Amino acid sequence: MIIIENVFVRYSNDIEALIDINLKVEKGEFVYLYGPGGSGKSSLLKLINREILPESGKVFVDQQETMKMKSSDIARLRKKTGFIYQDFRMLWKRSVYENMEFVLNAVRMKEDKIFDRICDVLKIVNLLDKKDYLPPQLSYGEQRGLCIARSLVNSPEIILADEPTVDLDSHMRNEIMRVLNNIVHQENTTVILTTKKKDIMKDYSHRVVEMKEGRIVSDSKIKK
Amino acid sequence: MGYIIKEVKDNFKRYKFSNQVCIWSITMTMLIIGMFLLFAINLQMVINDLKGSVEIVAFLKGGVNSRRVSQLKAKIKKIKNVKSVYYSSPEDALIEFTRDSDLKKQIEFIGENPLPASFGIHLNIESAELMAQAAREIGKFDSIDEVRYGREEVNSIIKFVNTVKFGGLVLVVILGVMTMTIIGYTIHLAVHLRGQEIRVMKLVGATSWFIRMPFLVEGIMQGCAGGVLSAGLLYVVYRIVLTKIEGIEFLPVLYIAVIVAAGVILGLAGNLLGIENHLKERGAL
Numbered sequence A: 001m002i003i004i005e006n007v008f009v010r011y012s013n014d015i016e017a018l019i020d021i022n023l024k025v026e027k028g029e030f031v032y033l034y035g036p037g038g039s040g041k042s043s044l045l046k047l048i049n050r051e052i053l054p055e056s057g058k059v060f061v062d063q064q065e066t067m068k069m070k071s072s073d074i075a076r077l078r079k080k081t082g083f084i085y086q087d088f089r090m091l092w093k094r095s096v097y098e099n100m101e102f103v104l105n106a107v108r109m110k111e112d113k114i115f116d117r118i119c120d121v122l123k124i125v126n127l128l129d130k131k132d133y134l135p136p137q138l139s140y141g142e143q144r145g146l147c148i149a150r151s152l153v154n155s156p157e158i159i160l161a162d163e164p165t166v167d168l169d170s171h172m173r174n175e176i177m178r179v180l181n182n183i184v185h186q187e188n189t190t191v192i193l194t195t196k197k198k199d200i201m202k203d204y205s206h207r208v209v210e211m212k213e214g215r216i217v218s219d220s221k222i223k224k
Numbered sequence B: 001m002g003y004i005i006k007e008v009k010d011n012f013k014r015y016k017f018s019n020q021v022c023i024w025s026i027t028m029t030m031l032i033i034g035m036f037l038l039f040a041i042n043l044q045m046v047i048n049d050l051k052g053s054v055e056i057v058a059f060l061k062g063g064v065n066s067r068r069v070s071q072l073k074a075k076i077k078k079i080k081n082v083k084s085v086y087y088s089s090p091e092d093a094l095i096e097f098t099r100d101s102d103l104k105k106q107i108e109f110i111g112e113n114p115l116p117a118s119f120g121i122h123l124n125i126e127s128a129e130l131m132a133q134a135a136r137e138i139g140k141f142d143s144i145d146e147v148r149y150g151r152e153e154v155n156s157i158i159k160f161v162n163t164v165k166f167g168g169l170v171l172v173v174i175l176g177v178m179t180m181t182i183i184g185y186t187i188h189l190a191v192h193l194r195g196q197e198i199r200v201m202k203l204v205g206a207t208s209w210f211i212r213m214p215f216l217v218e219g220i221m222q223g224c225a226g227g228v229l230s231a232g233l234l235y236v237v238y239r240i241v242l243t244k245i246e247g248i249e250f251l252p253v254l255y256i257a258v259i260v261a262a263g264v265i266l267g268l269a270g271n272l273l274g275i276e277n278h279l280k281e282r283g284a285l
Helices: A041-048 A071-079 A096-106 A111-124 A140-152 A170-187 B002-014 B016-053 B066-078 B090-097 B101-110 B128-139 B151-192 B195-203 B208-240 B253-280
Strands: A002-010 A016-025 A030-034 A056-061 A081-084 A158-162 A190-195 A206-212 A215-222 B055-060 B082-088 B118-123 B144-148
Touching: A002 A041, A016 A041, A016 A215, A030 A041, A030 A170, A041 A056, A041 A158, A041 A190, A071 A081, A071 B195, A071 B208, A081 A140, A096 A111, A096 A140, A111 A140, A140 A158, A140 A170, A158 A170, A170 A190, B002 B016, B002 B208, B016 B151, B016 B208, B016 B253, B055 B066, B055 B128, B066 B082, B066 B118, B082 B090, B090 B101, B118 B128, B128 B144, B128 B151, B151 B208, B151 B253, B195 B208, B195 B253, B208 B253
Parallel strands: A030 A190, A030 A206, A081 A158, A158 A190
Antiparallel strands: A002 A016, A002 A056, A206 A215, B055 B118, B055 B144, B082 B118
16 A cells, blocks of 8 residues: 655755645555646656655555665565656666566576566567567667566566556557556556556546646546 | 676676776786886895895904804804804905905015904894994904994995885885776776666665675676786786896785785775765665
8 A cells, every 4th residue: 555645845956846745545556647747747656666755744655654764675665666667767788588587686586487477578568579689679669668568577566657658559558558457457456657648548447646736636536 | 696697797798898998907007016016026135135235344353263263153143133144264364355366466465364364244234223233242252353344335225225115115105096096986987887777776676785796796806807917917027028137036926816816806896886876876766
């Protein structure tokens, strides 16, 4: 469970990114953070992943307050979190396979299970035949696919997806949404996904948290 | 462990150029230090020879019998800082003296051996004052007629030795600081190039030690390679150039081991400092 209480975040350039944020996300919930660019969606994801710290307020992930985490706790938090970054954050000098292998090594998965797990996940994003490619050799959509695959490979408890379908064709977009929804239903994974577009929300039951200028302006559930 | 070995092996391929730069920087640094060590140990040998060449000569009064000579020799040996004593009879002195043809003619003119028996005394000299003190003690023995030593010569040798030692120390400090700074920055830069990778590693949940370990092993291997290469190059320089200078000796094995160990420490420390900077940057990360 993720609990955010009265959070206020201000960046070093004095921009107020998040203002008086209160949010509770249950385990296994699929939440869309919807809002225009600059509304604080990405900041909220980074806050949960402890990449930024609040000026005031508290953030709890599985009852642990992120502000009070030691470096080993932060590593543990990120091991159970899969983050799909807008700017990918790849290990550019490592192959597709090695990018994913690194994550599994970090969570200390047994050597004999790593290969099968990576192949299974690469199949989902149609990158199995490109597992030996370096990220710069992939198309933009494929790089995004790799970023998604990397976030899924260690079977995370939480997926934080920062506009994962932006710039993708409709087929790829639908495929990614199908994968993420399946994960929520089959593995009880929590997914928080940011988007500027309403059309990706149309096919599945979901909760929509709308943000504007750093504040949450609405919170609603839609059933399909 | 398997992960670390694989990472290090792959990183040497992935970051071939920066690894090569680090290894060559360590090689050049250790080569310079090795050359200096080579110079220093050979200089020390010259200094030892110089020190050994300084001696006190104690002339004996006439008619001192061989029993008394032995007693005197034993007494002189017991004096502080005396390293060795040898006896030179009037006959020995004559043979030595008449090696010079002009002096030989003068002796022939006199018609008899005017040279006295003497003791040649070598000391572990650390100061001219200690030498003077030893000379005074020797002069007090009743069968000793006169004690001579080159006070000025001793003073200049000691001054020379001290200057060389001080100069060497200053040079070592300057050289050390200079090379360590250069190598530190080189390795730091090589690690910095991988800063983005380190940040991504942290974001996917790698612990600090998980990230740090391959870097440290890489540093050890870079240092080891640099140390061995520098020792090899130093030997090549010695064989090609320095063997042409008479009396120059190569570094003992212990010194070679020190060069390799220093290379390892350099590589390890450089990588450790570089990685720590990245692991600590950005509070929230």
